[in-house]
Amino acid sequence: MAELDAEAGVVPGRTCGSCVACCGIMNFDASGFRKEAGVMCSHCSGSGCTIHETRPVTCRTFFCLWRRVGSMPEEMRPDRIGVMFSIEENPSPRNPFERAFVIARAVNSIADFDRPEVRGALNVFIEKGDLPVWLSFGQERRLLHPRPELRDAILSSAVPPEPLQAETVSWKRRLGLLA
Ligand code: SF4
Ligand code: SF4
Known part of the structure; x- marks a missing residue:
């Protein structure tokens, strides 16, 4: 059951196959399992996980x-x-x-x-x-x-230039910067 919950929201029938990209590029640091970004996990065979059945919850849920x-x-x-x-x-x-x-x-x-x-x-x-x-x-x-000028407007407390106003307000709302 835990496995089914961990895989909620994934594409049915699609599997990682021989891909191990996340085992190399991701930083995993949770629930007692730690692996630096850019360093291939010591449990990786090059085409899969050598501890697949008991792999950490971080890996099961990523x-x-x-x-x-x-x-x-x-x-x-x-x-x-x-x-x-x-x-x-x-x-x-x-x-x-x-x-x-x-x-x-x-x-x-x-x-x-x-x-x-x-x-x-x-x-x-x-x-x-x-x-x-x-x-x-x-x-x-x-x-x-967002693009640089919009990014600046979002981070600024000043009133943005008119062409950026609607987008700026929308972003600020989504990012929790406006009530
Ligand atoms: S979850 Fe990781 S191993 Fe699976 S396809 Fe994505 S990057 Fe590759
Ligand atoms: S434990 Fe297995 S699934 Fe998790 S990062 Fe290492 S090789 Fe990949």
Whole structure:
């Protein structure tokens, strides 16, 4: 039953297969299990988890967006496309854009952000617009959405320029910066 609950919201029938992207690029630090970002987990065989049956709850409950969004095609499995998308929350955000966000992490090369399929997925998340969108590679992280001038308006207490007003208010509401 615990396994079924852990897998709530994933695409039926879709499995990780030989992908181990999250076992390398993610930082896992919860419930007594710790693994640094960018360091392949010591339990990874290279094509799977050697402790799959007893893997930590952090791993049981983490699913990238390819596992959660059925409209992301098979070829966008993170090890195939080179980019892993996920939705994450940060309990200790340094700014409002880090509280809940979409993040695209390049697995091996920043050039994979330029793949048409990756650009297409990024555009979908940007057009949907509900959450900030980050790009990450190694230790580097860059906010892609909202765009810089809108970001500045959101963080400012000044009245934004007229063309940005509606978007600014909408973002401030979503980010909890307005009552
Ligand atoms: S990155 Fe996604 S598909 Fe790959 S192992 Fe992790 S959850 Fe599975
Ligand atoms: S314990 Fe297994 S599933 Fe979790 S990060 Fe390590 S190899 Fe991946």
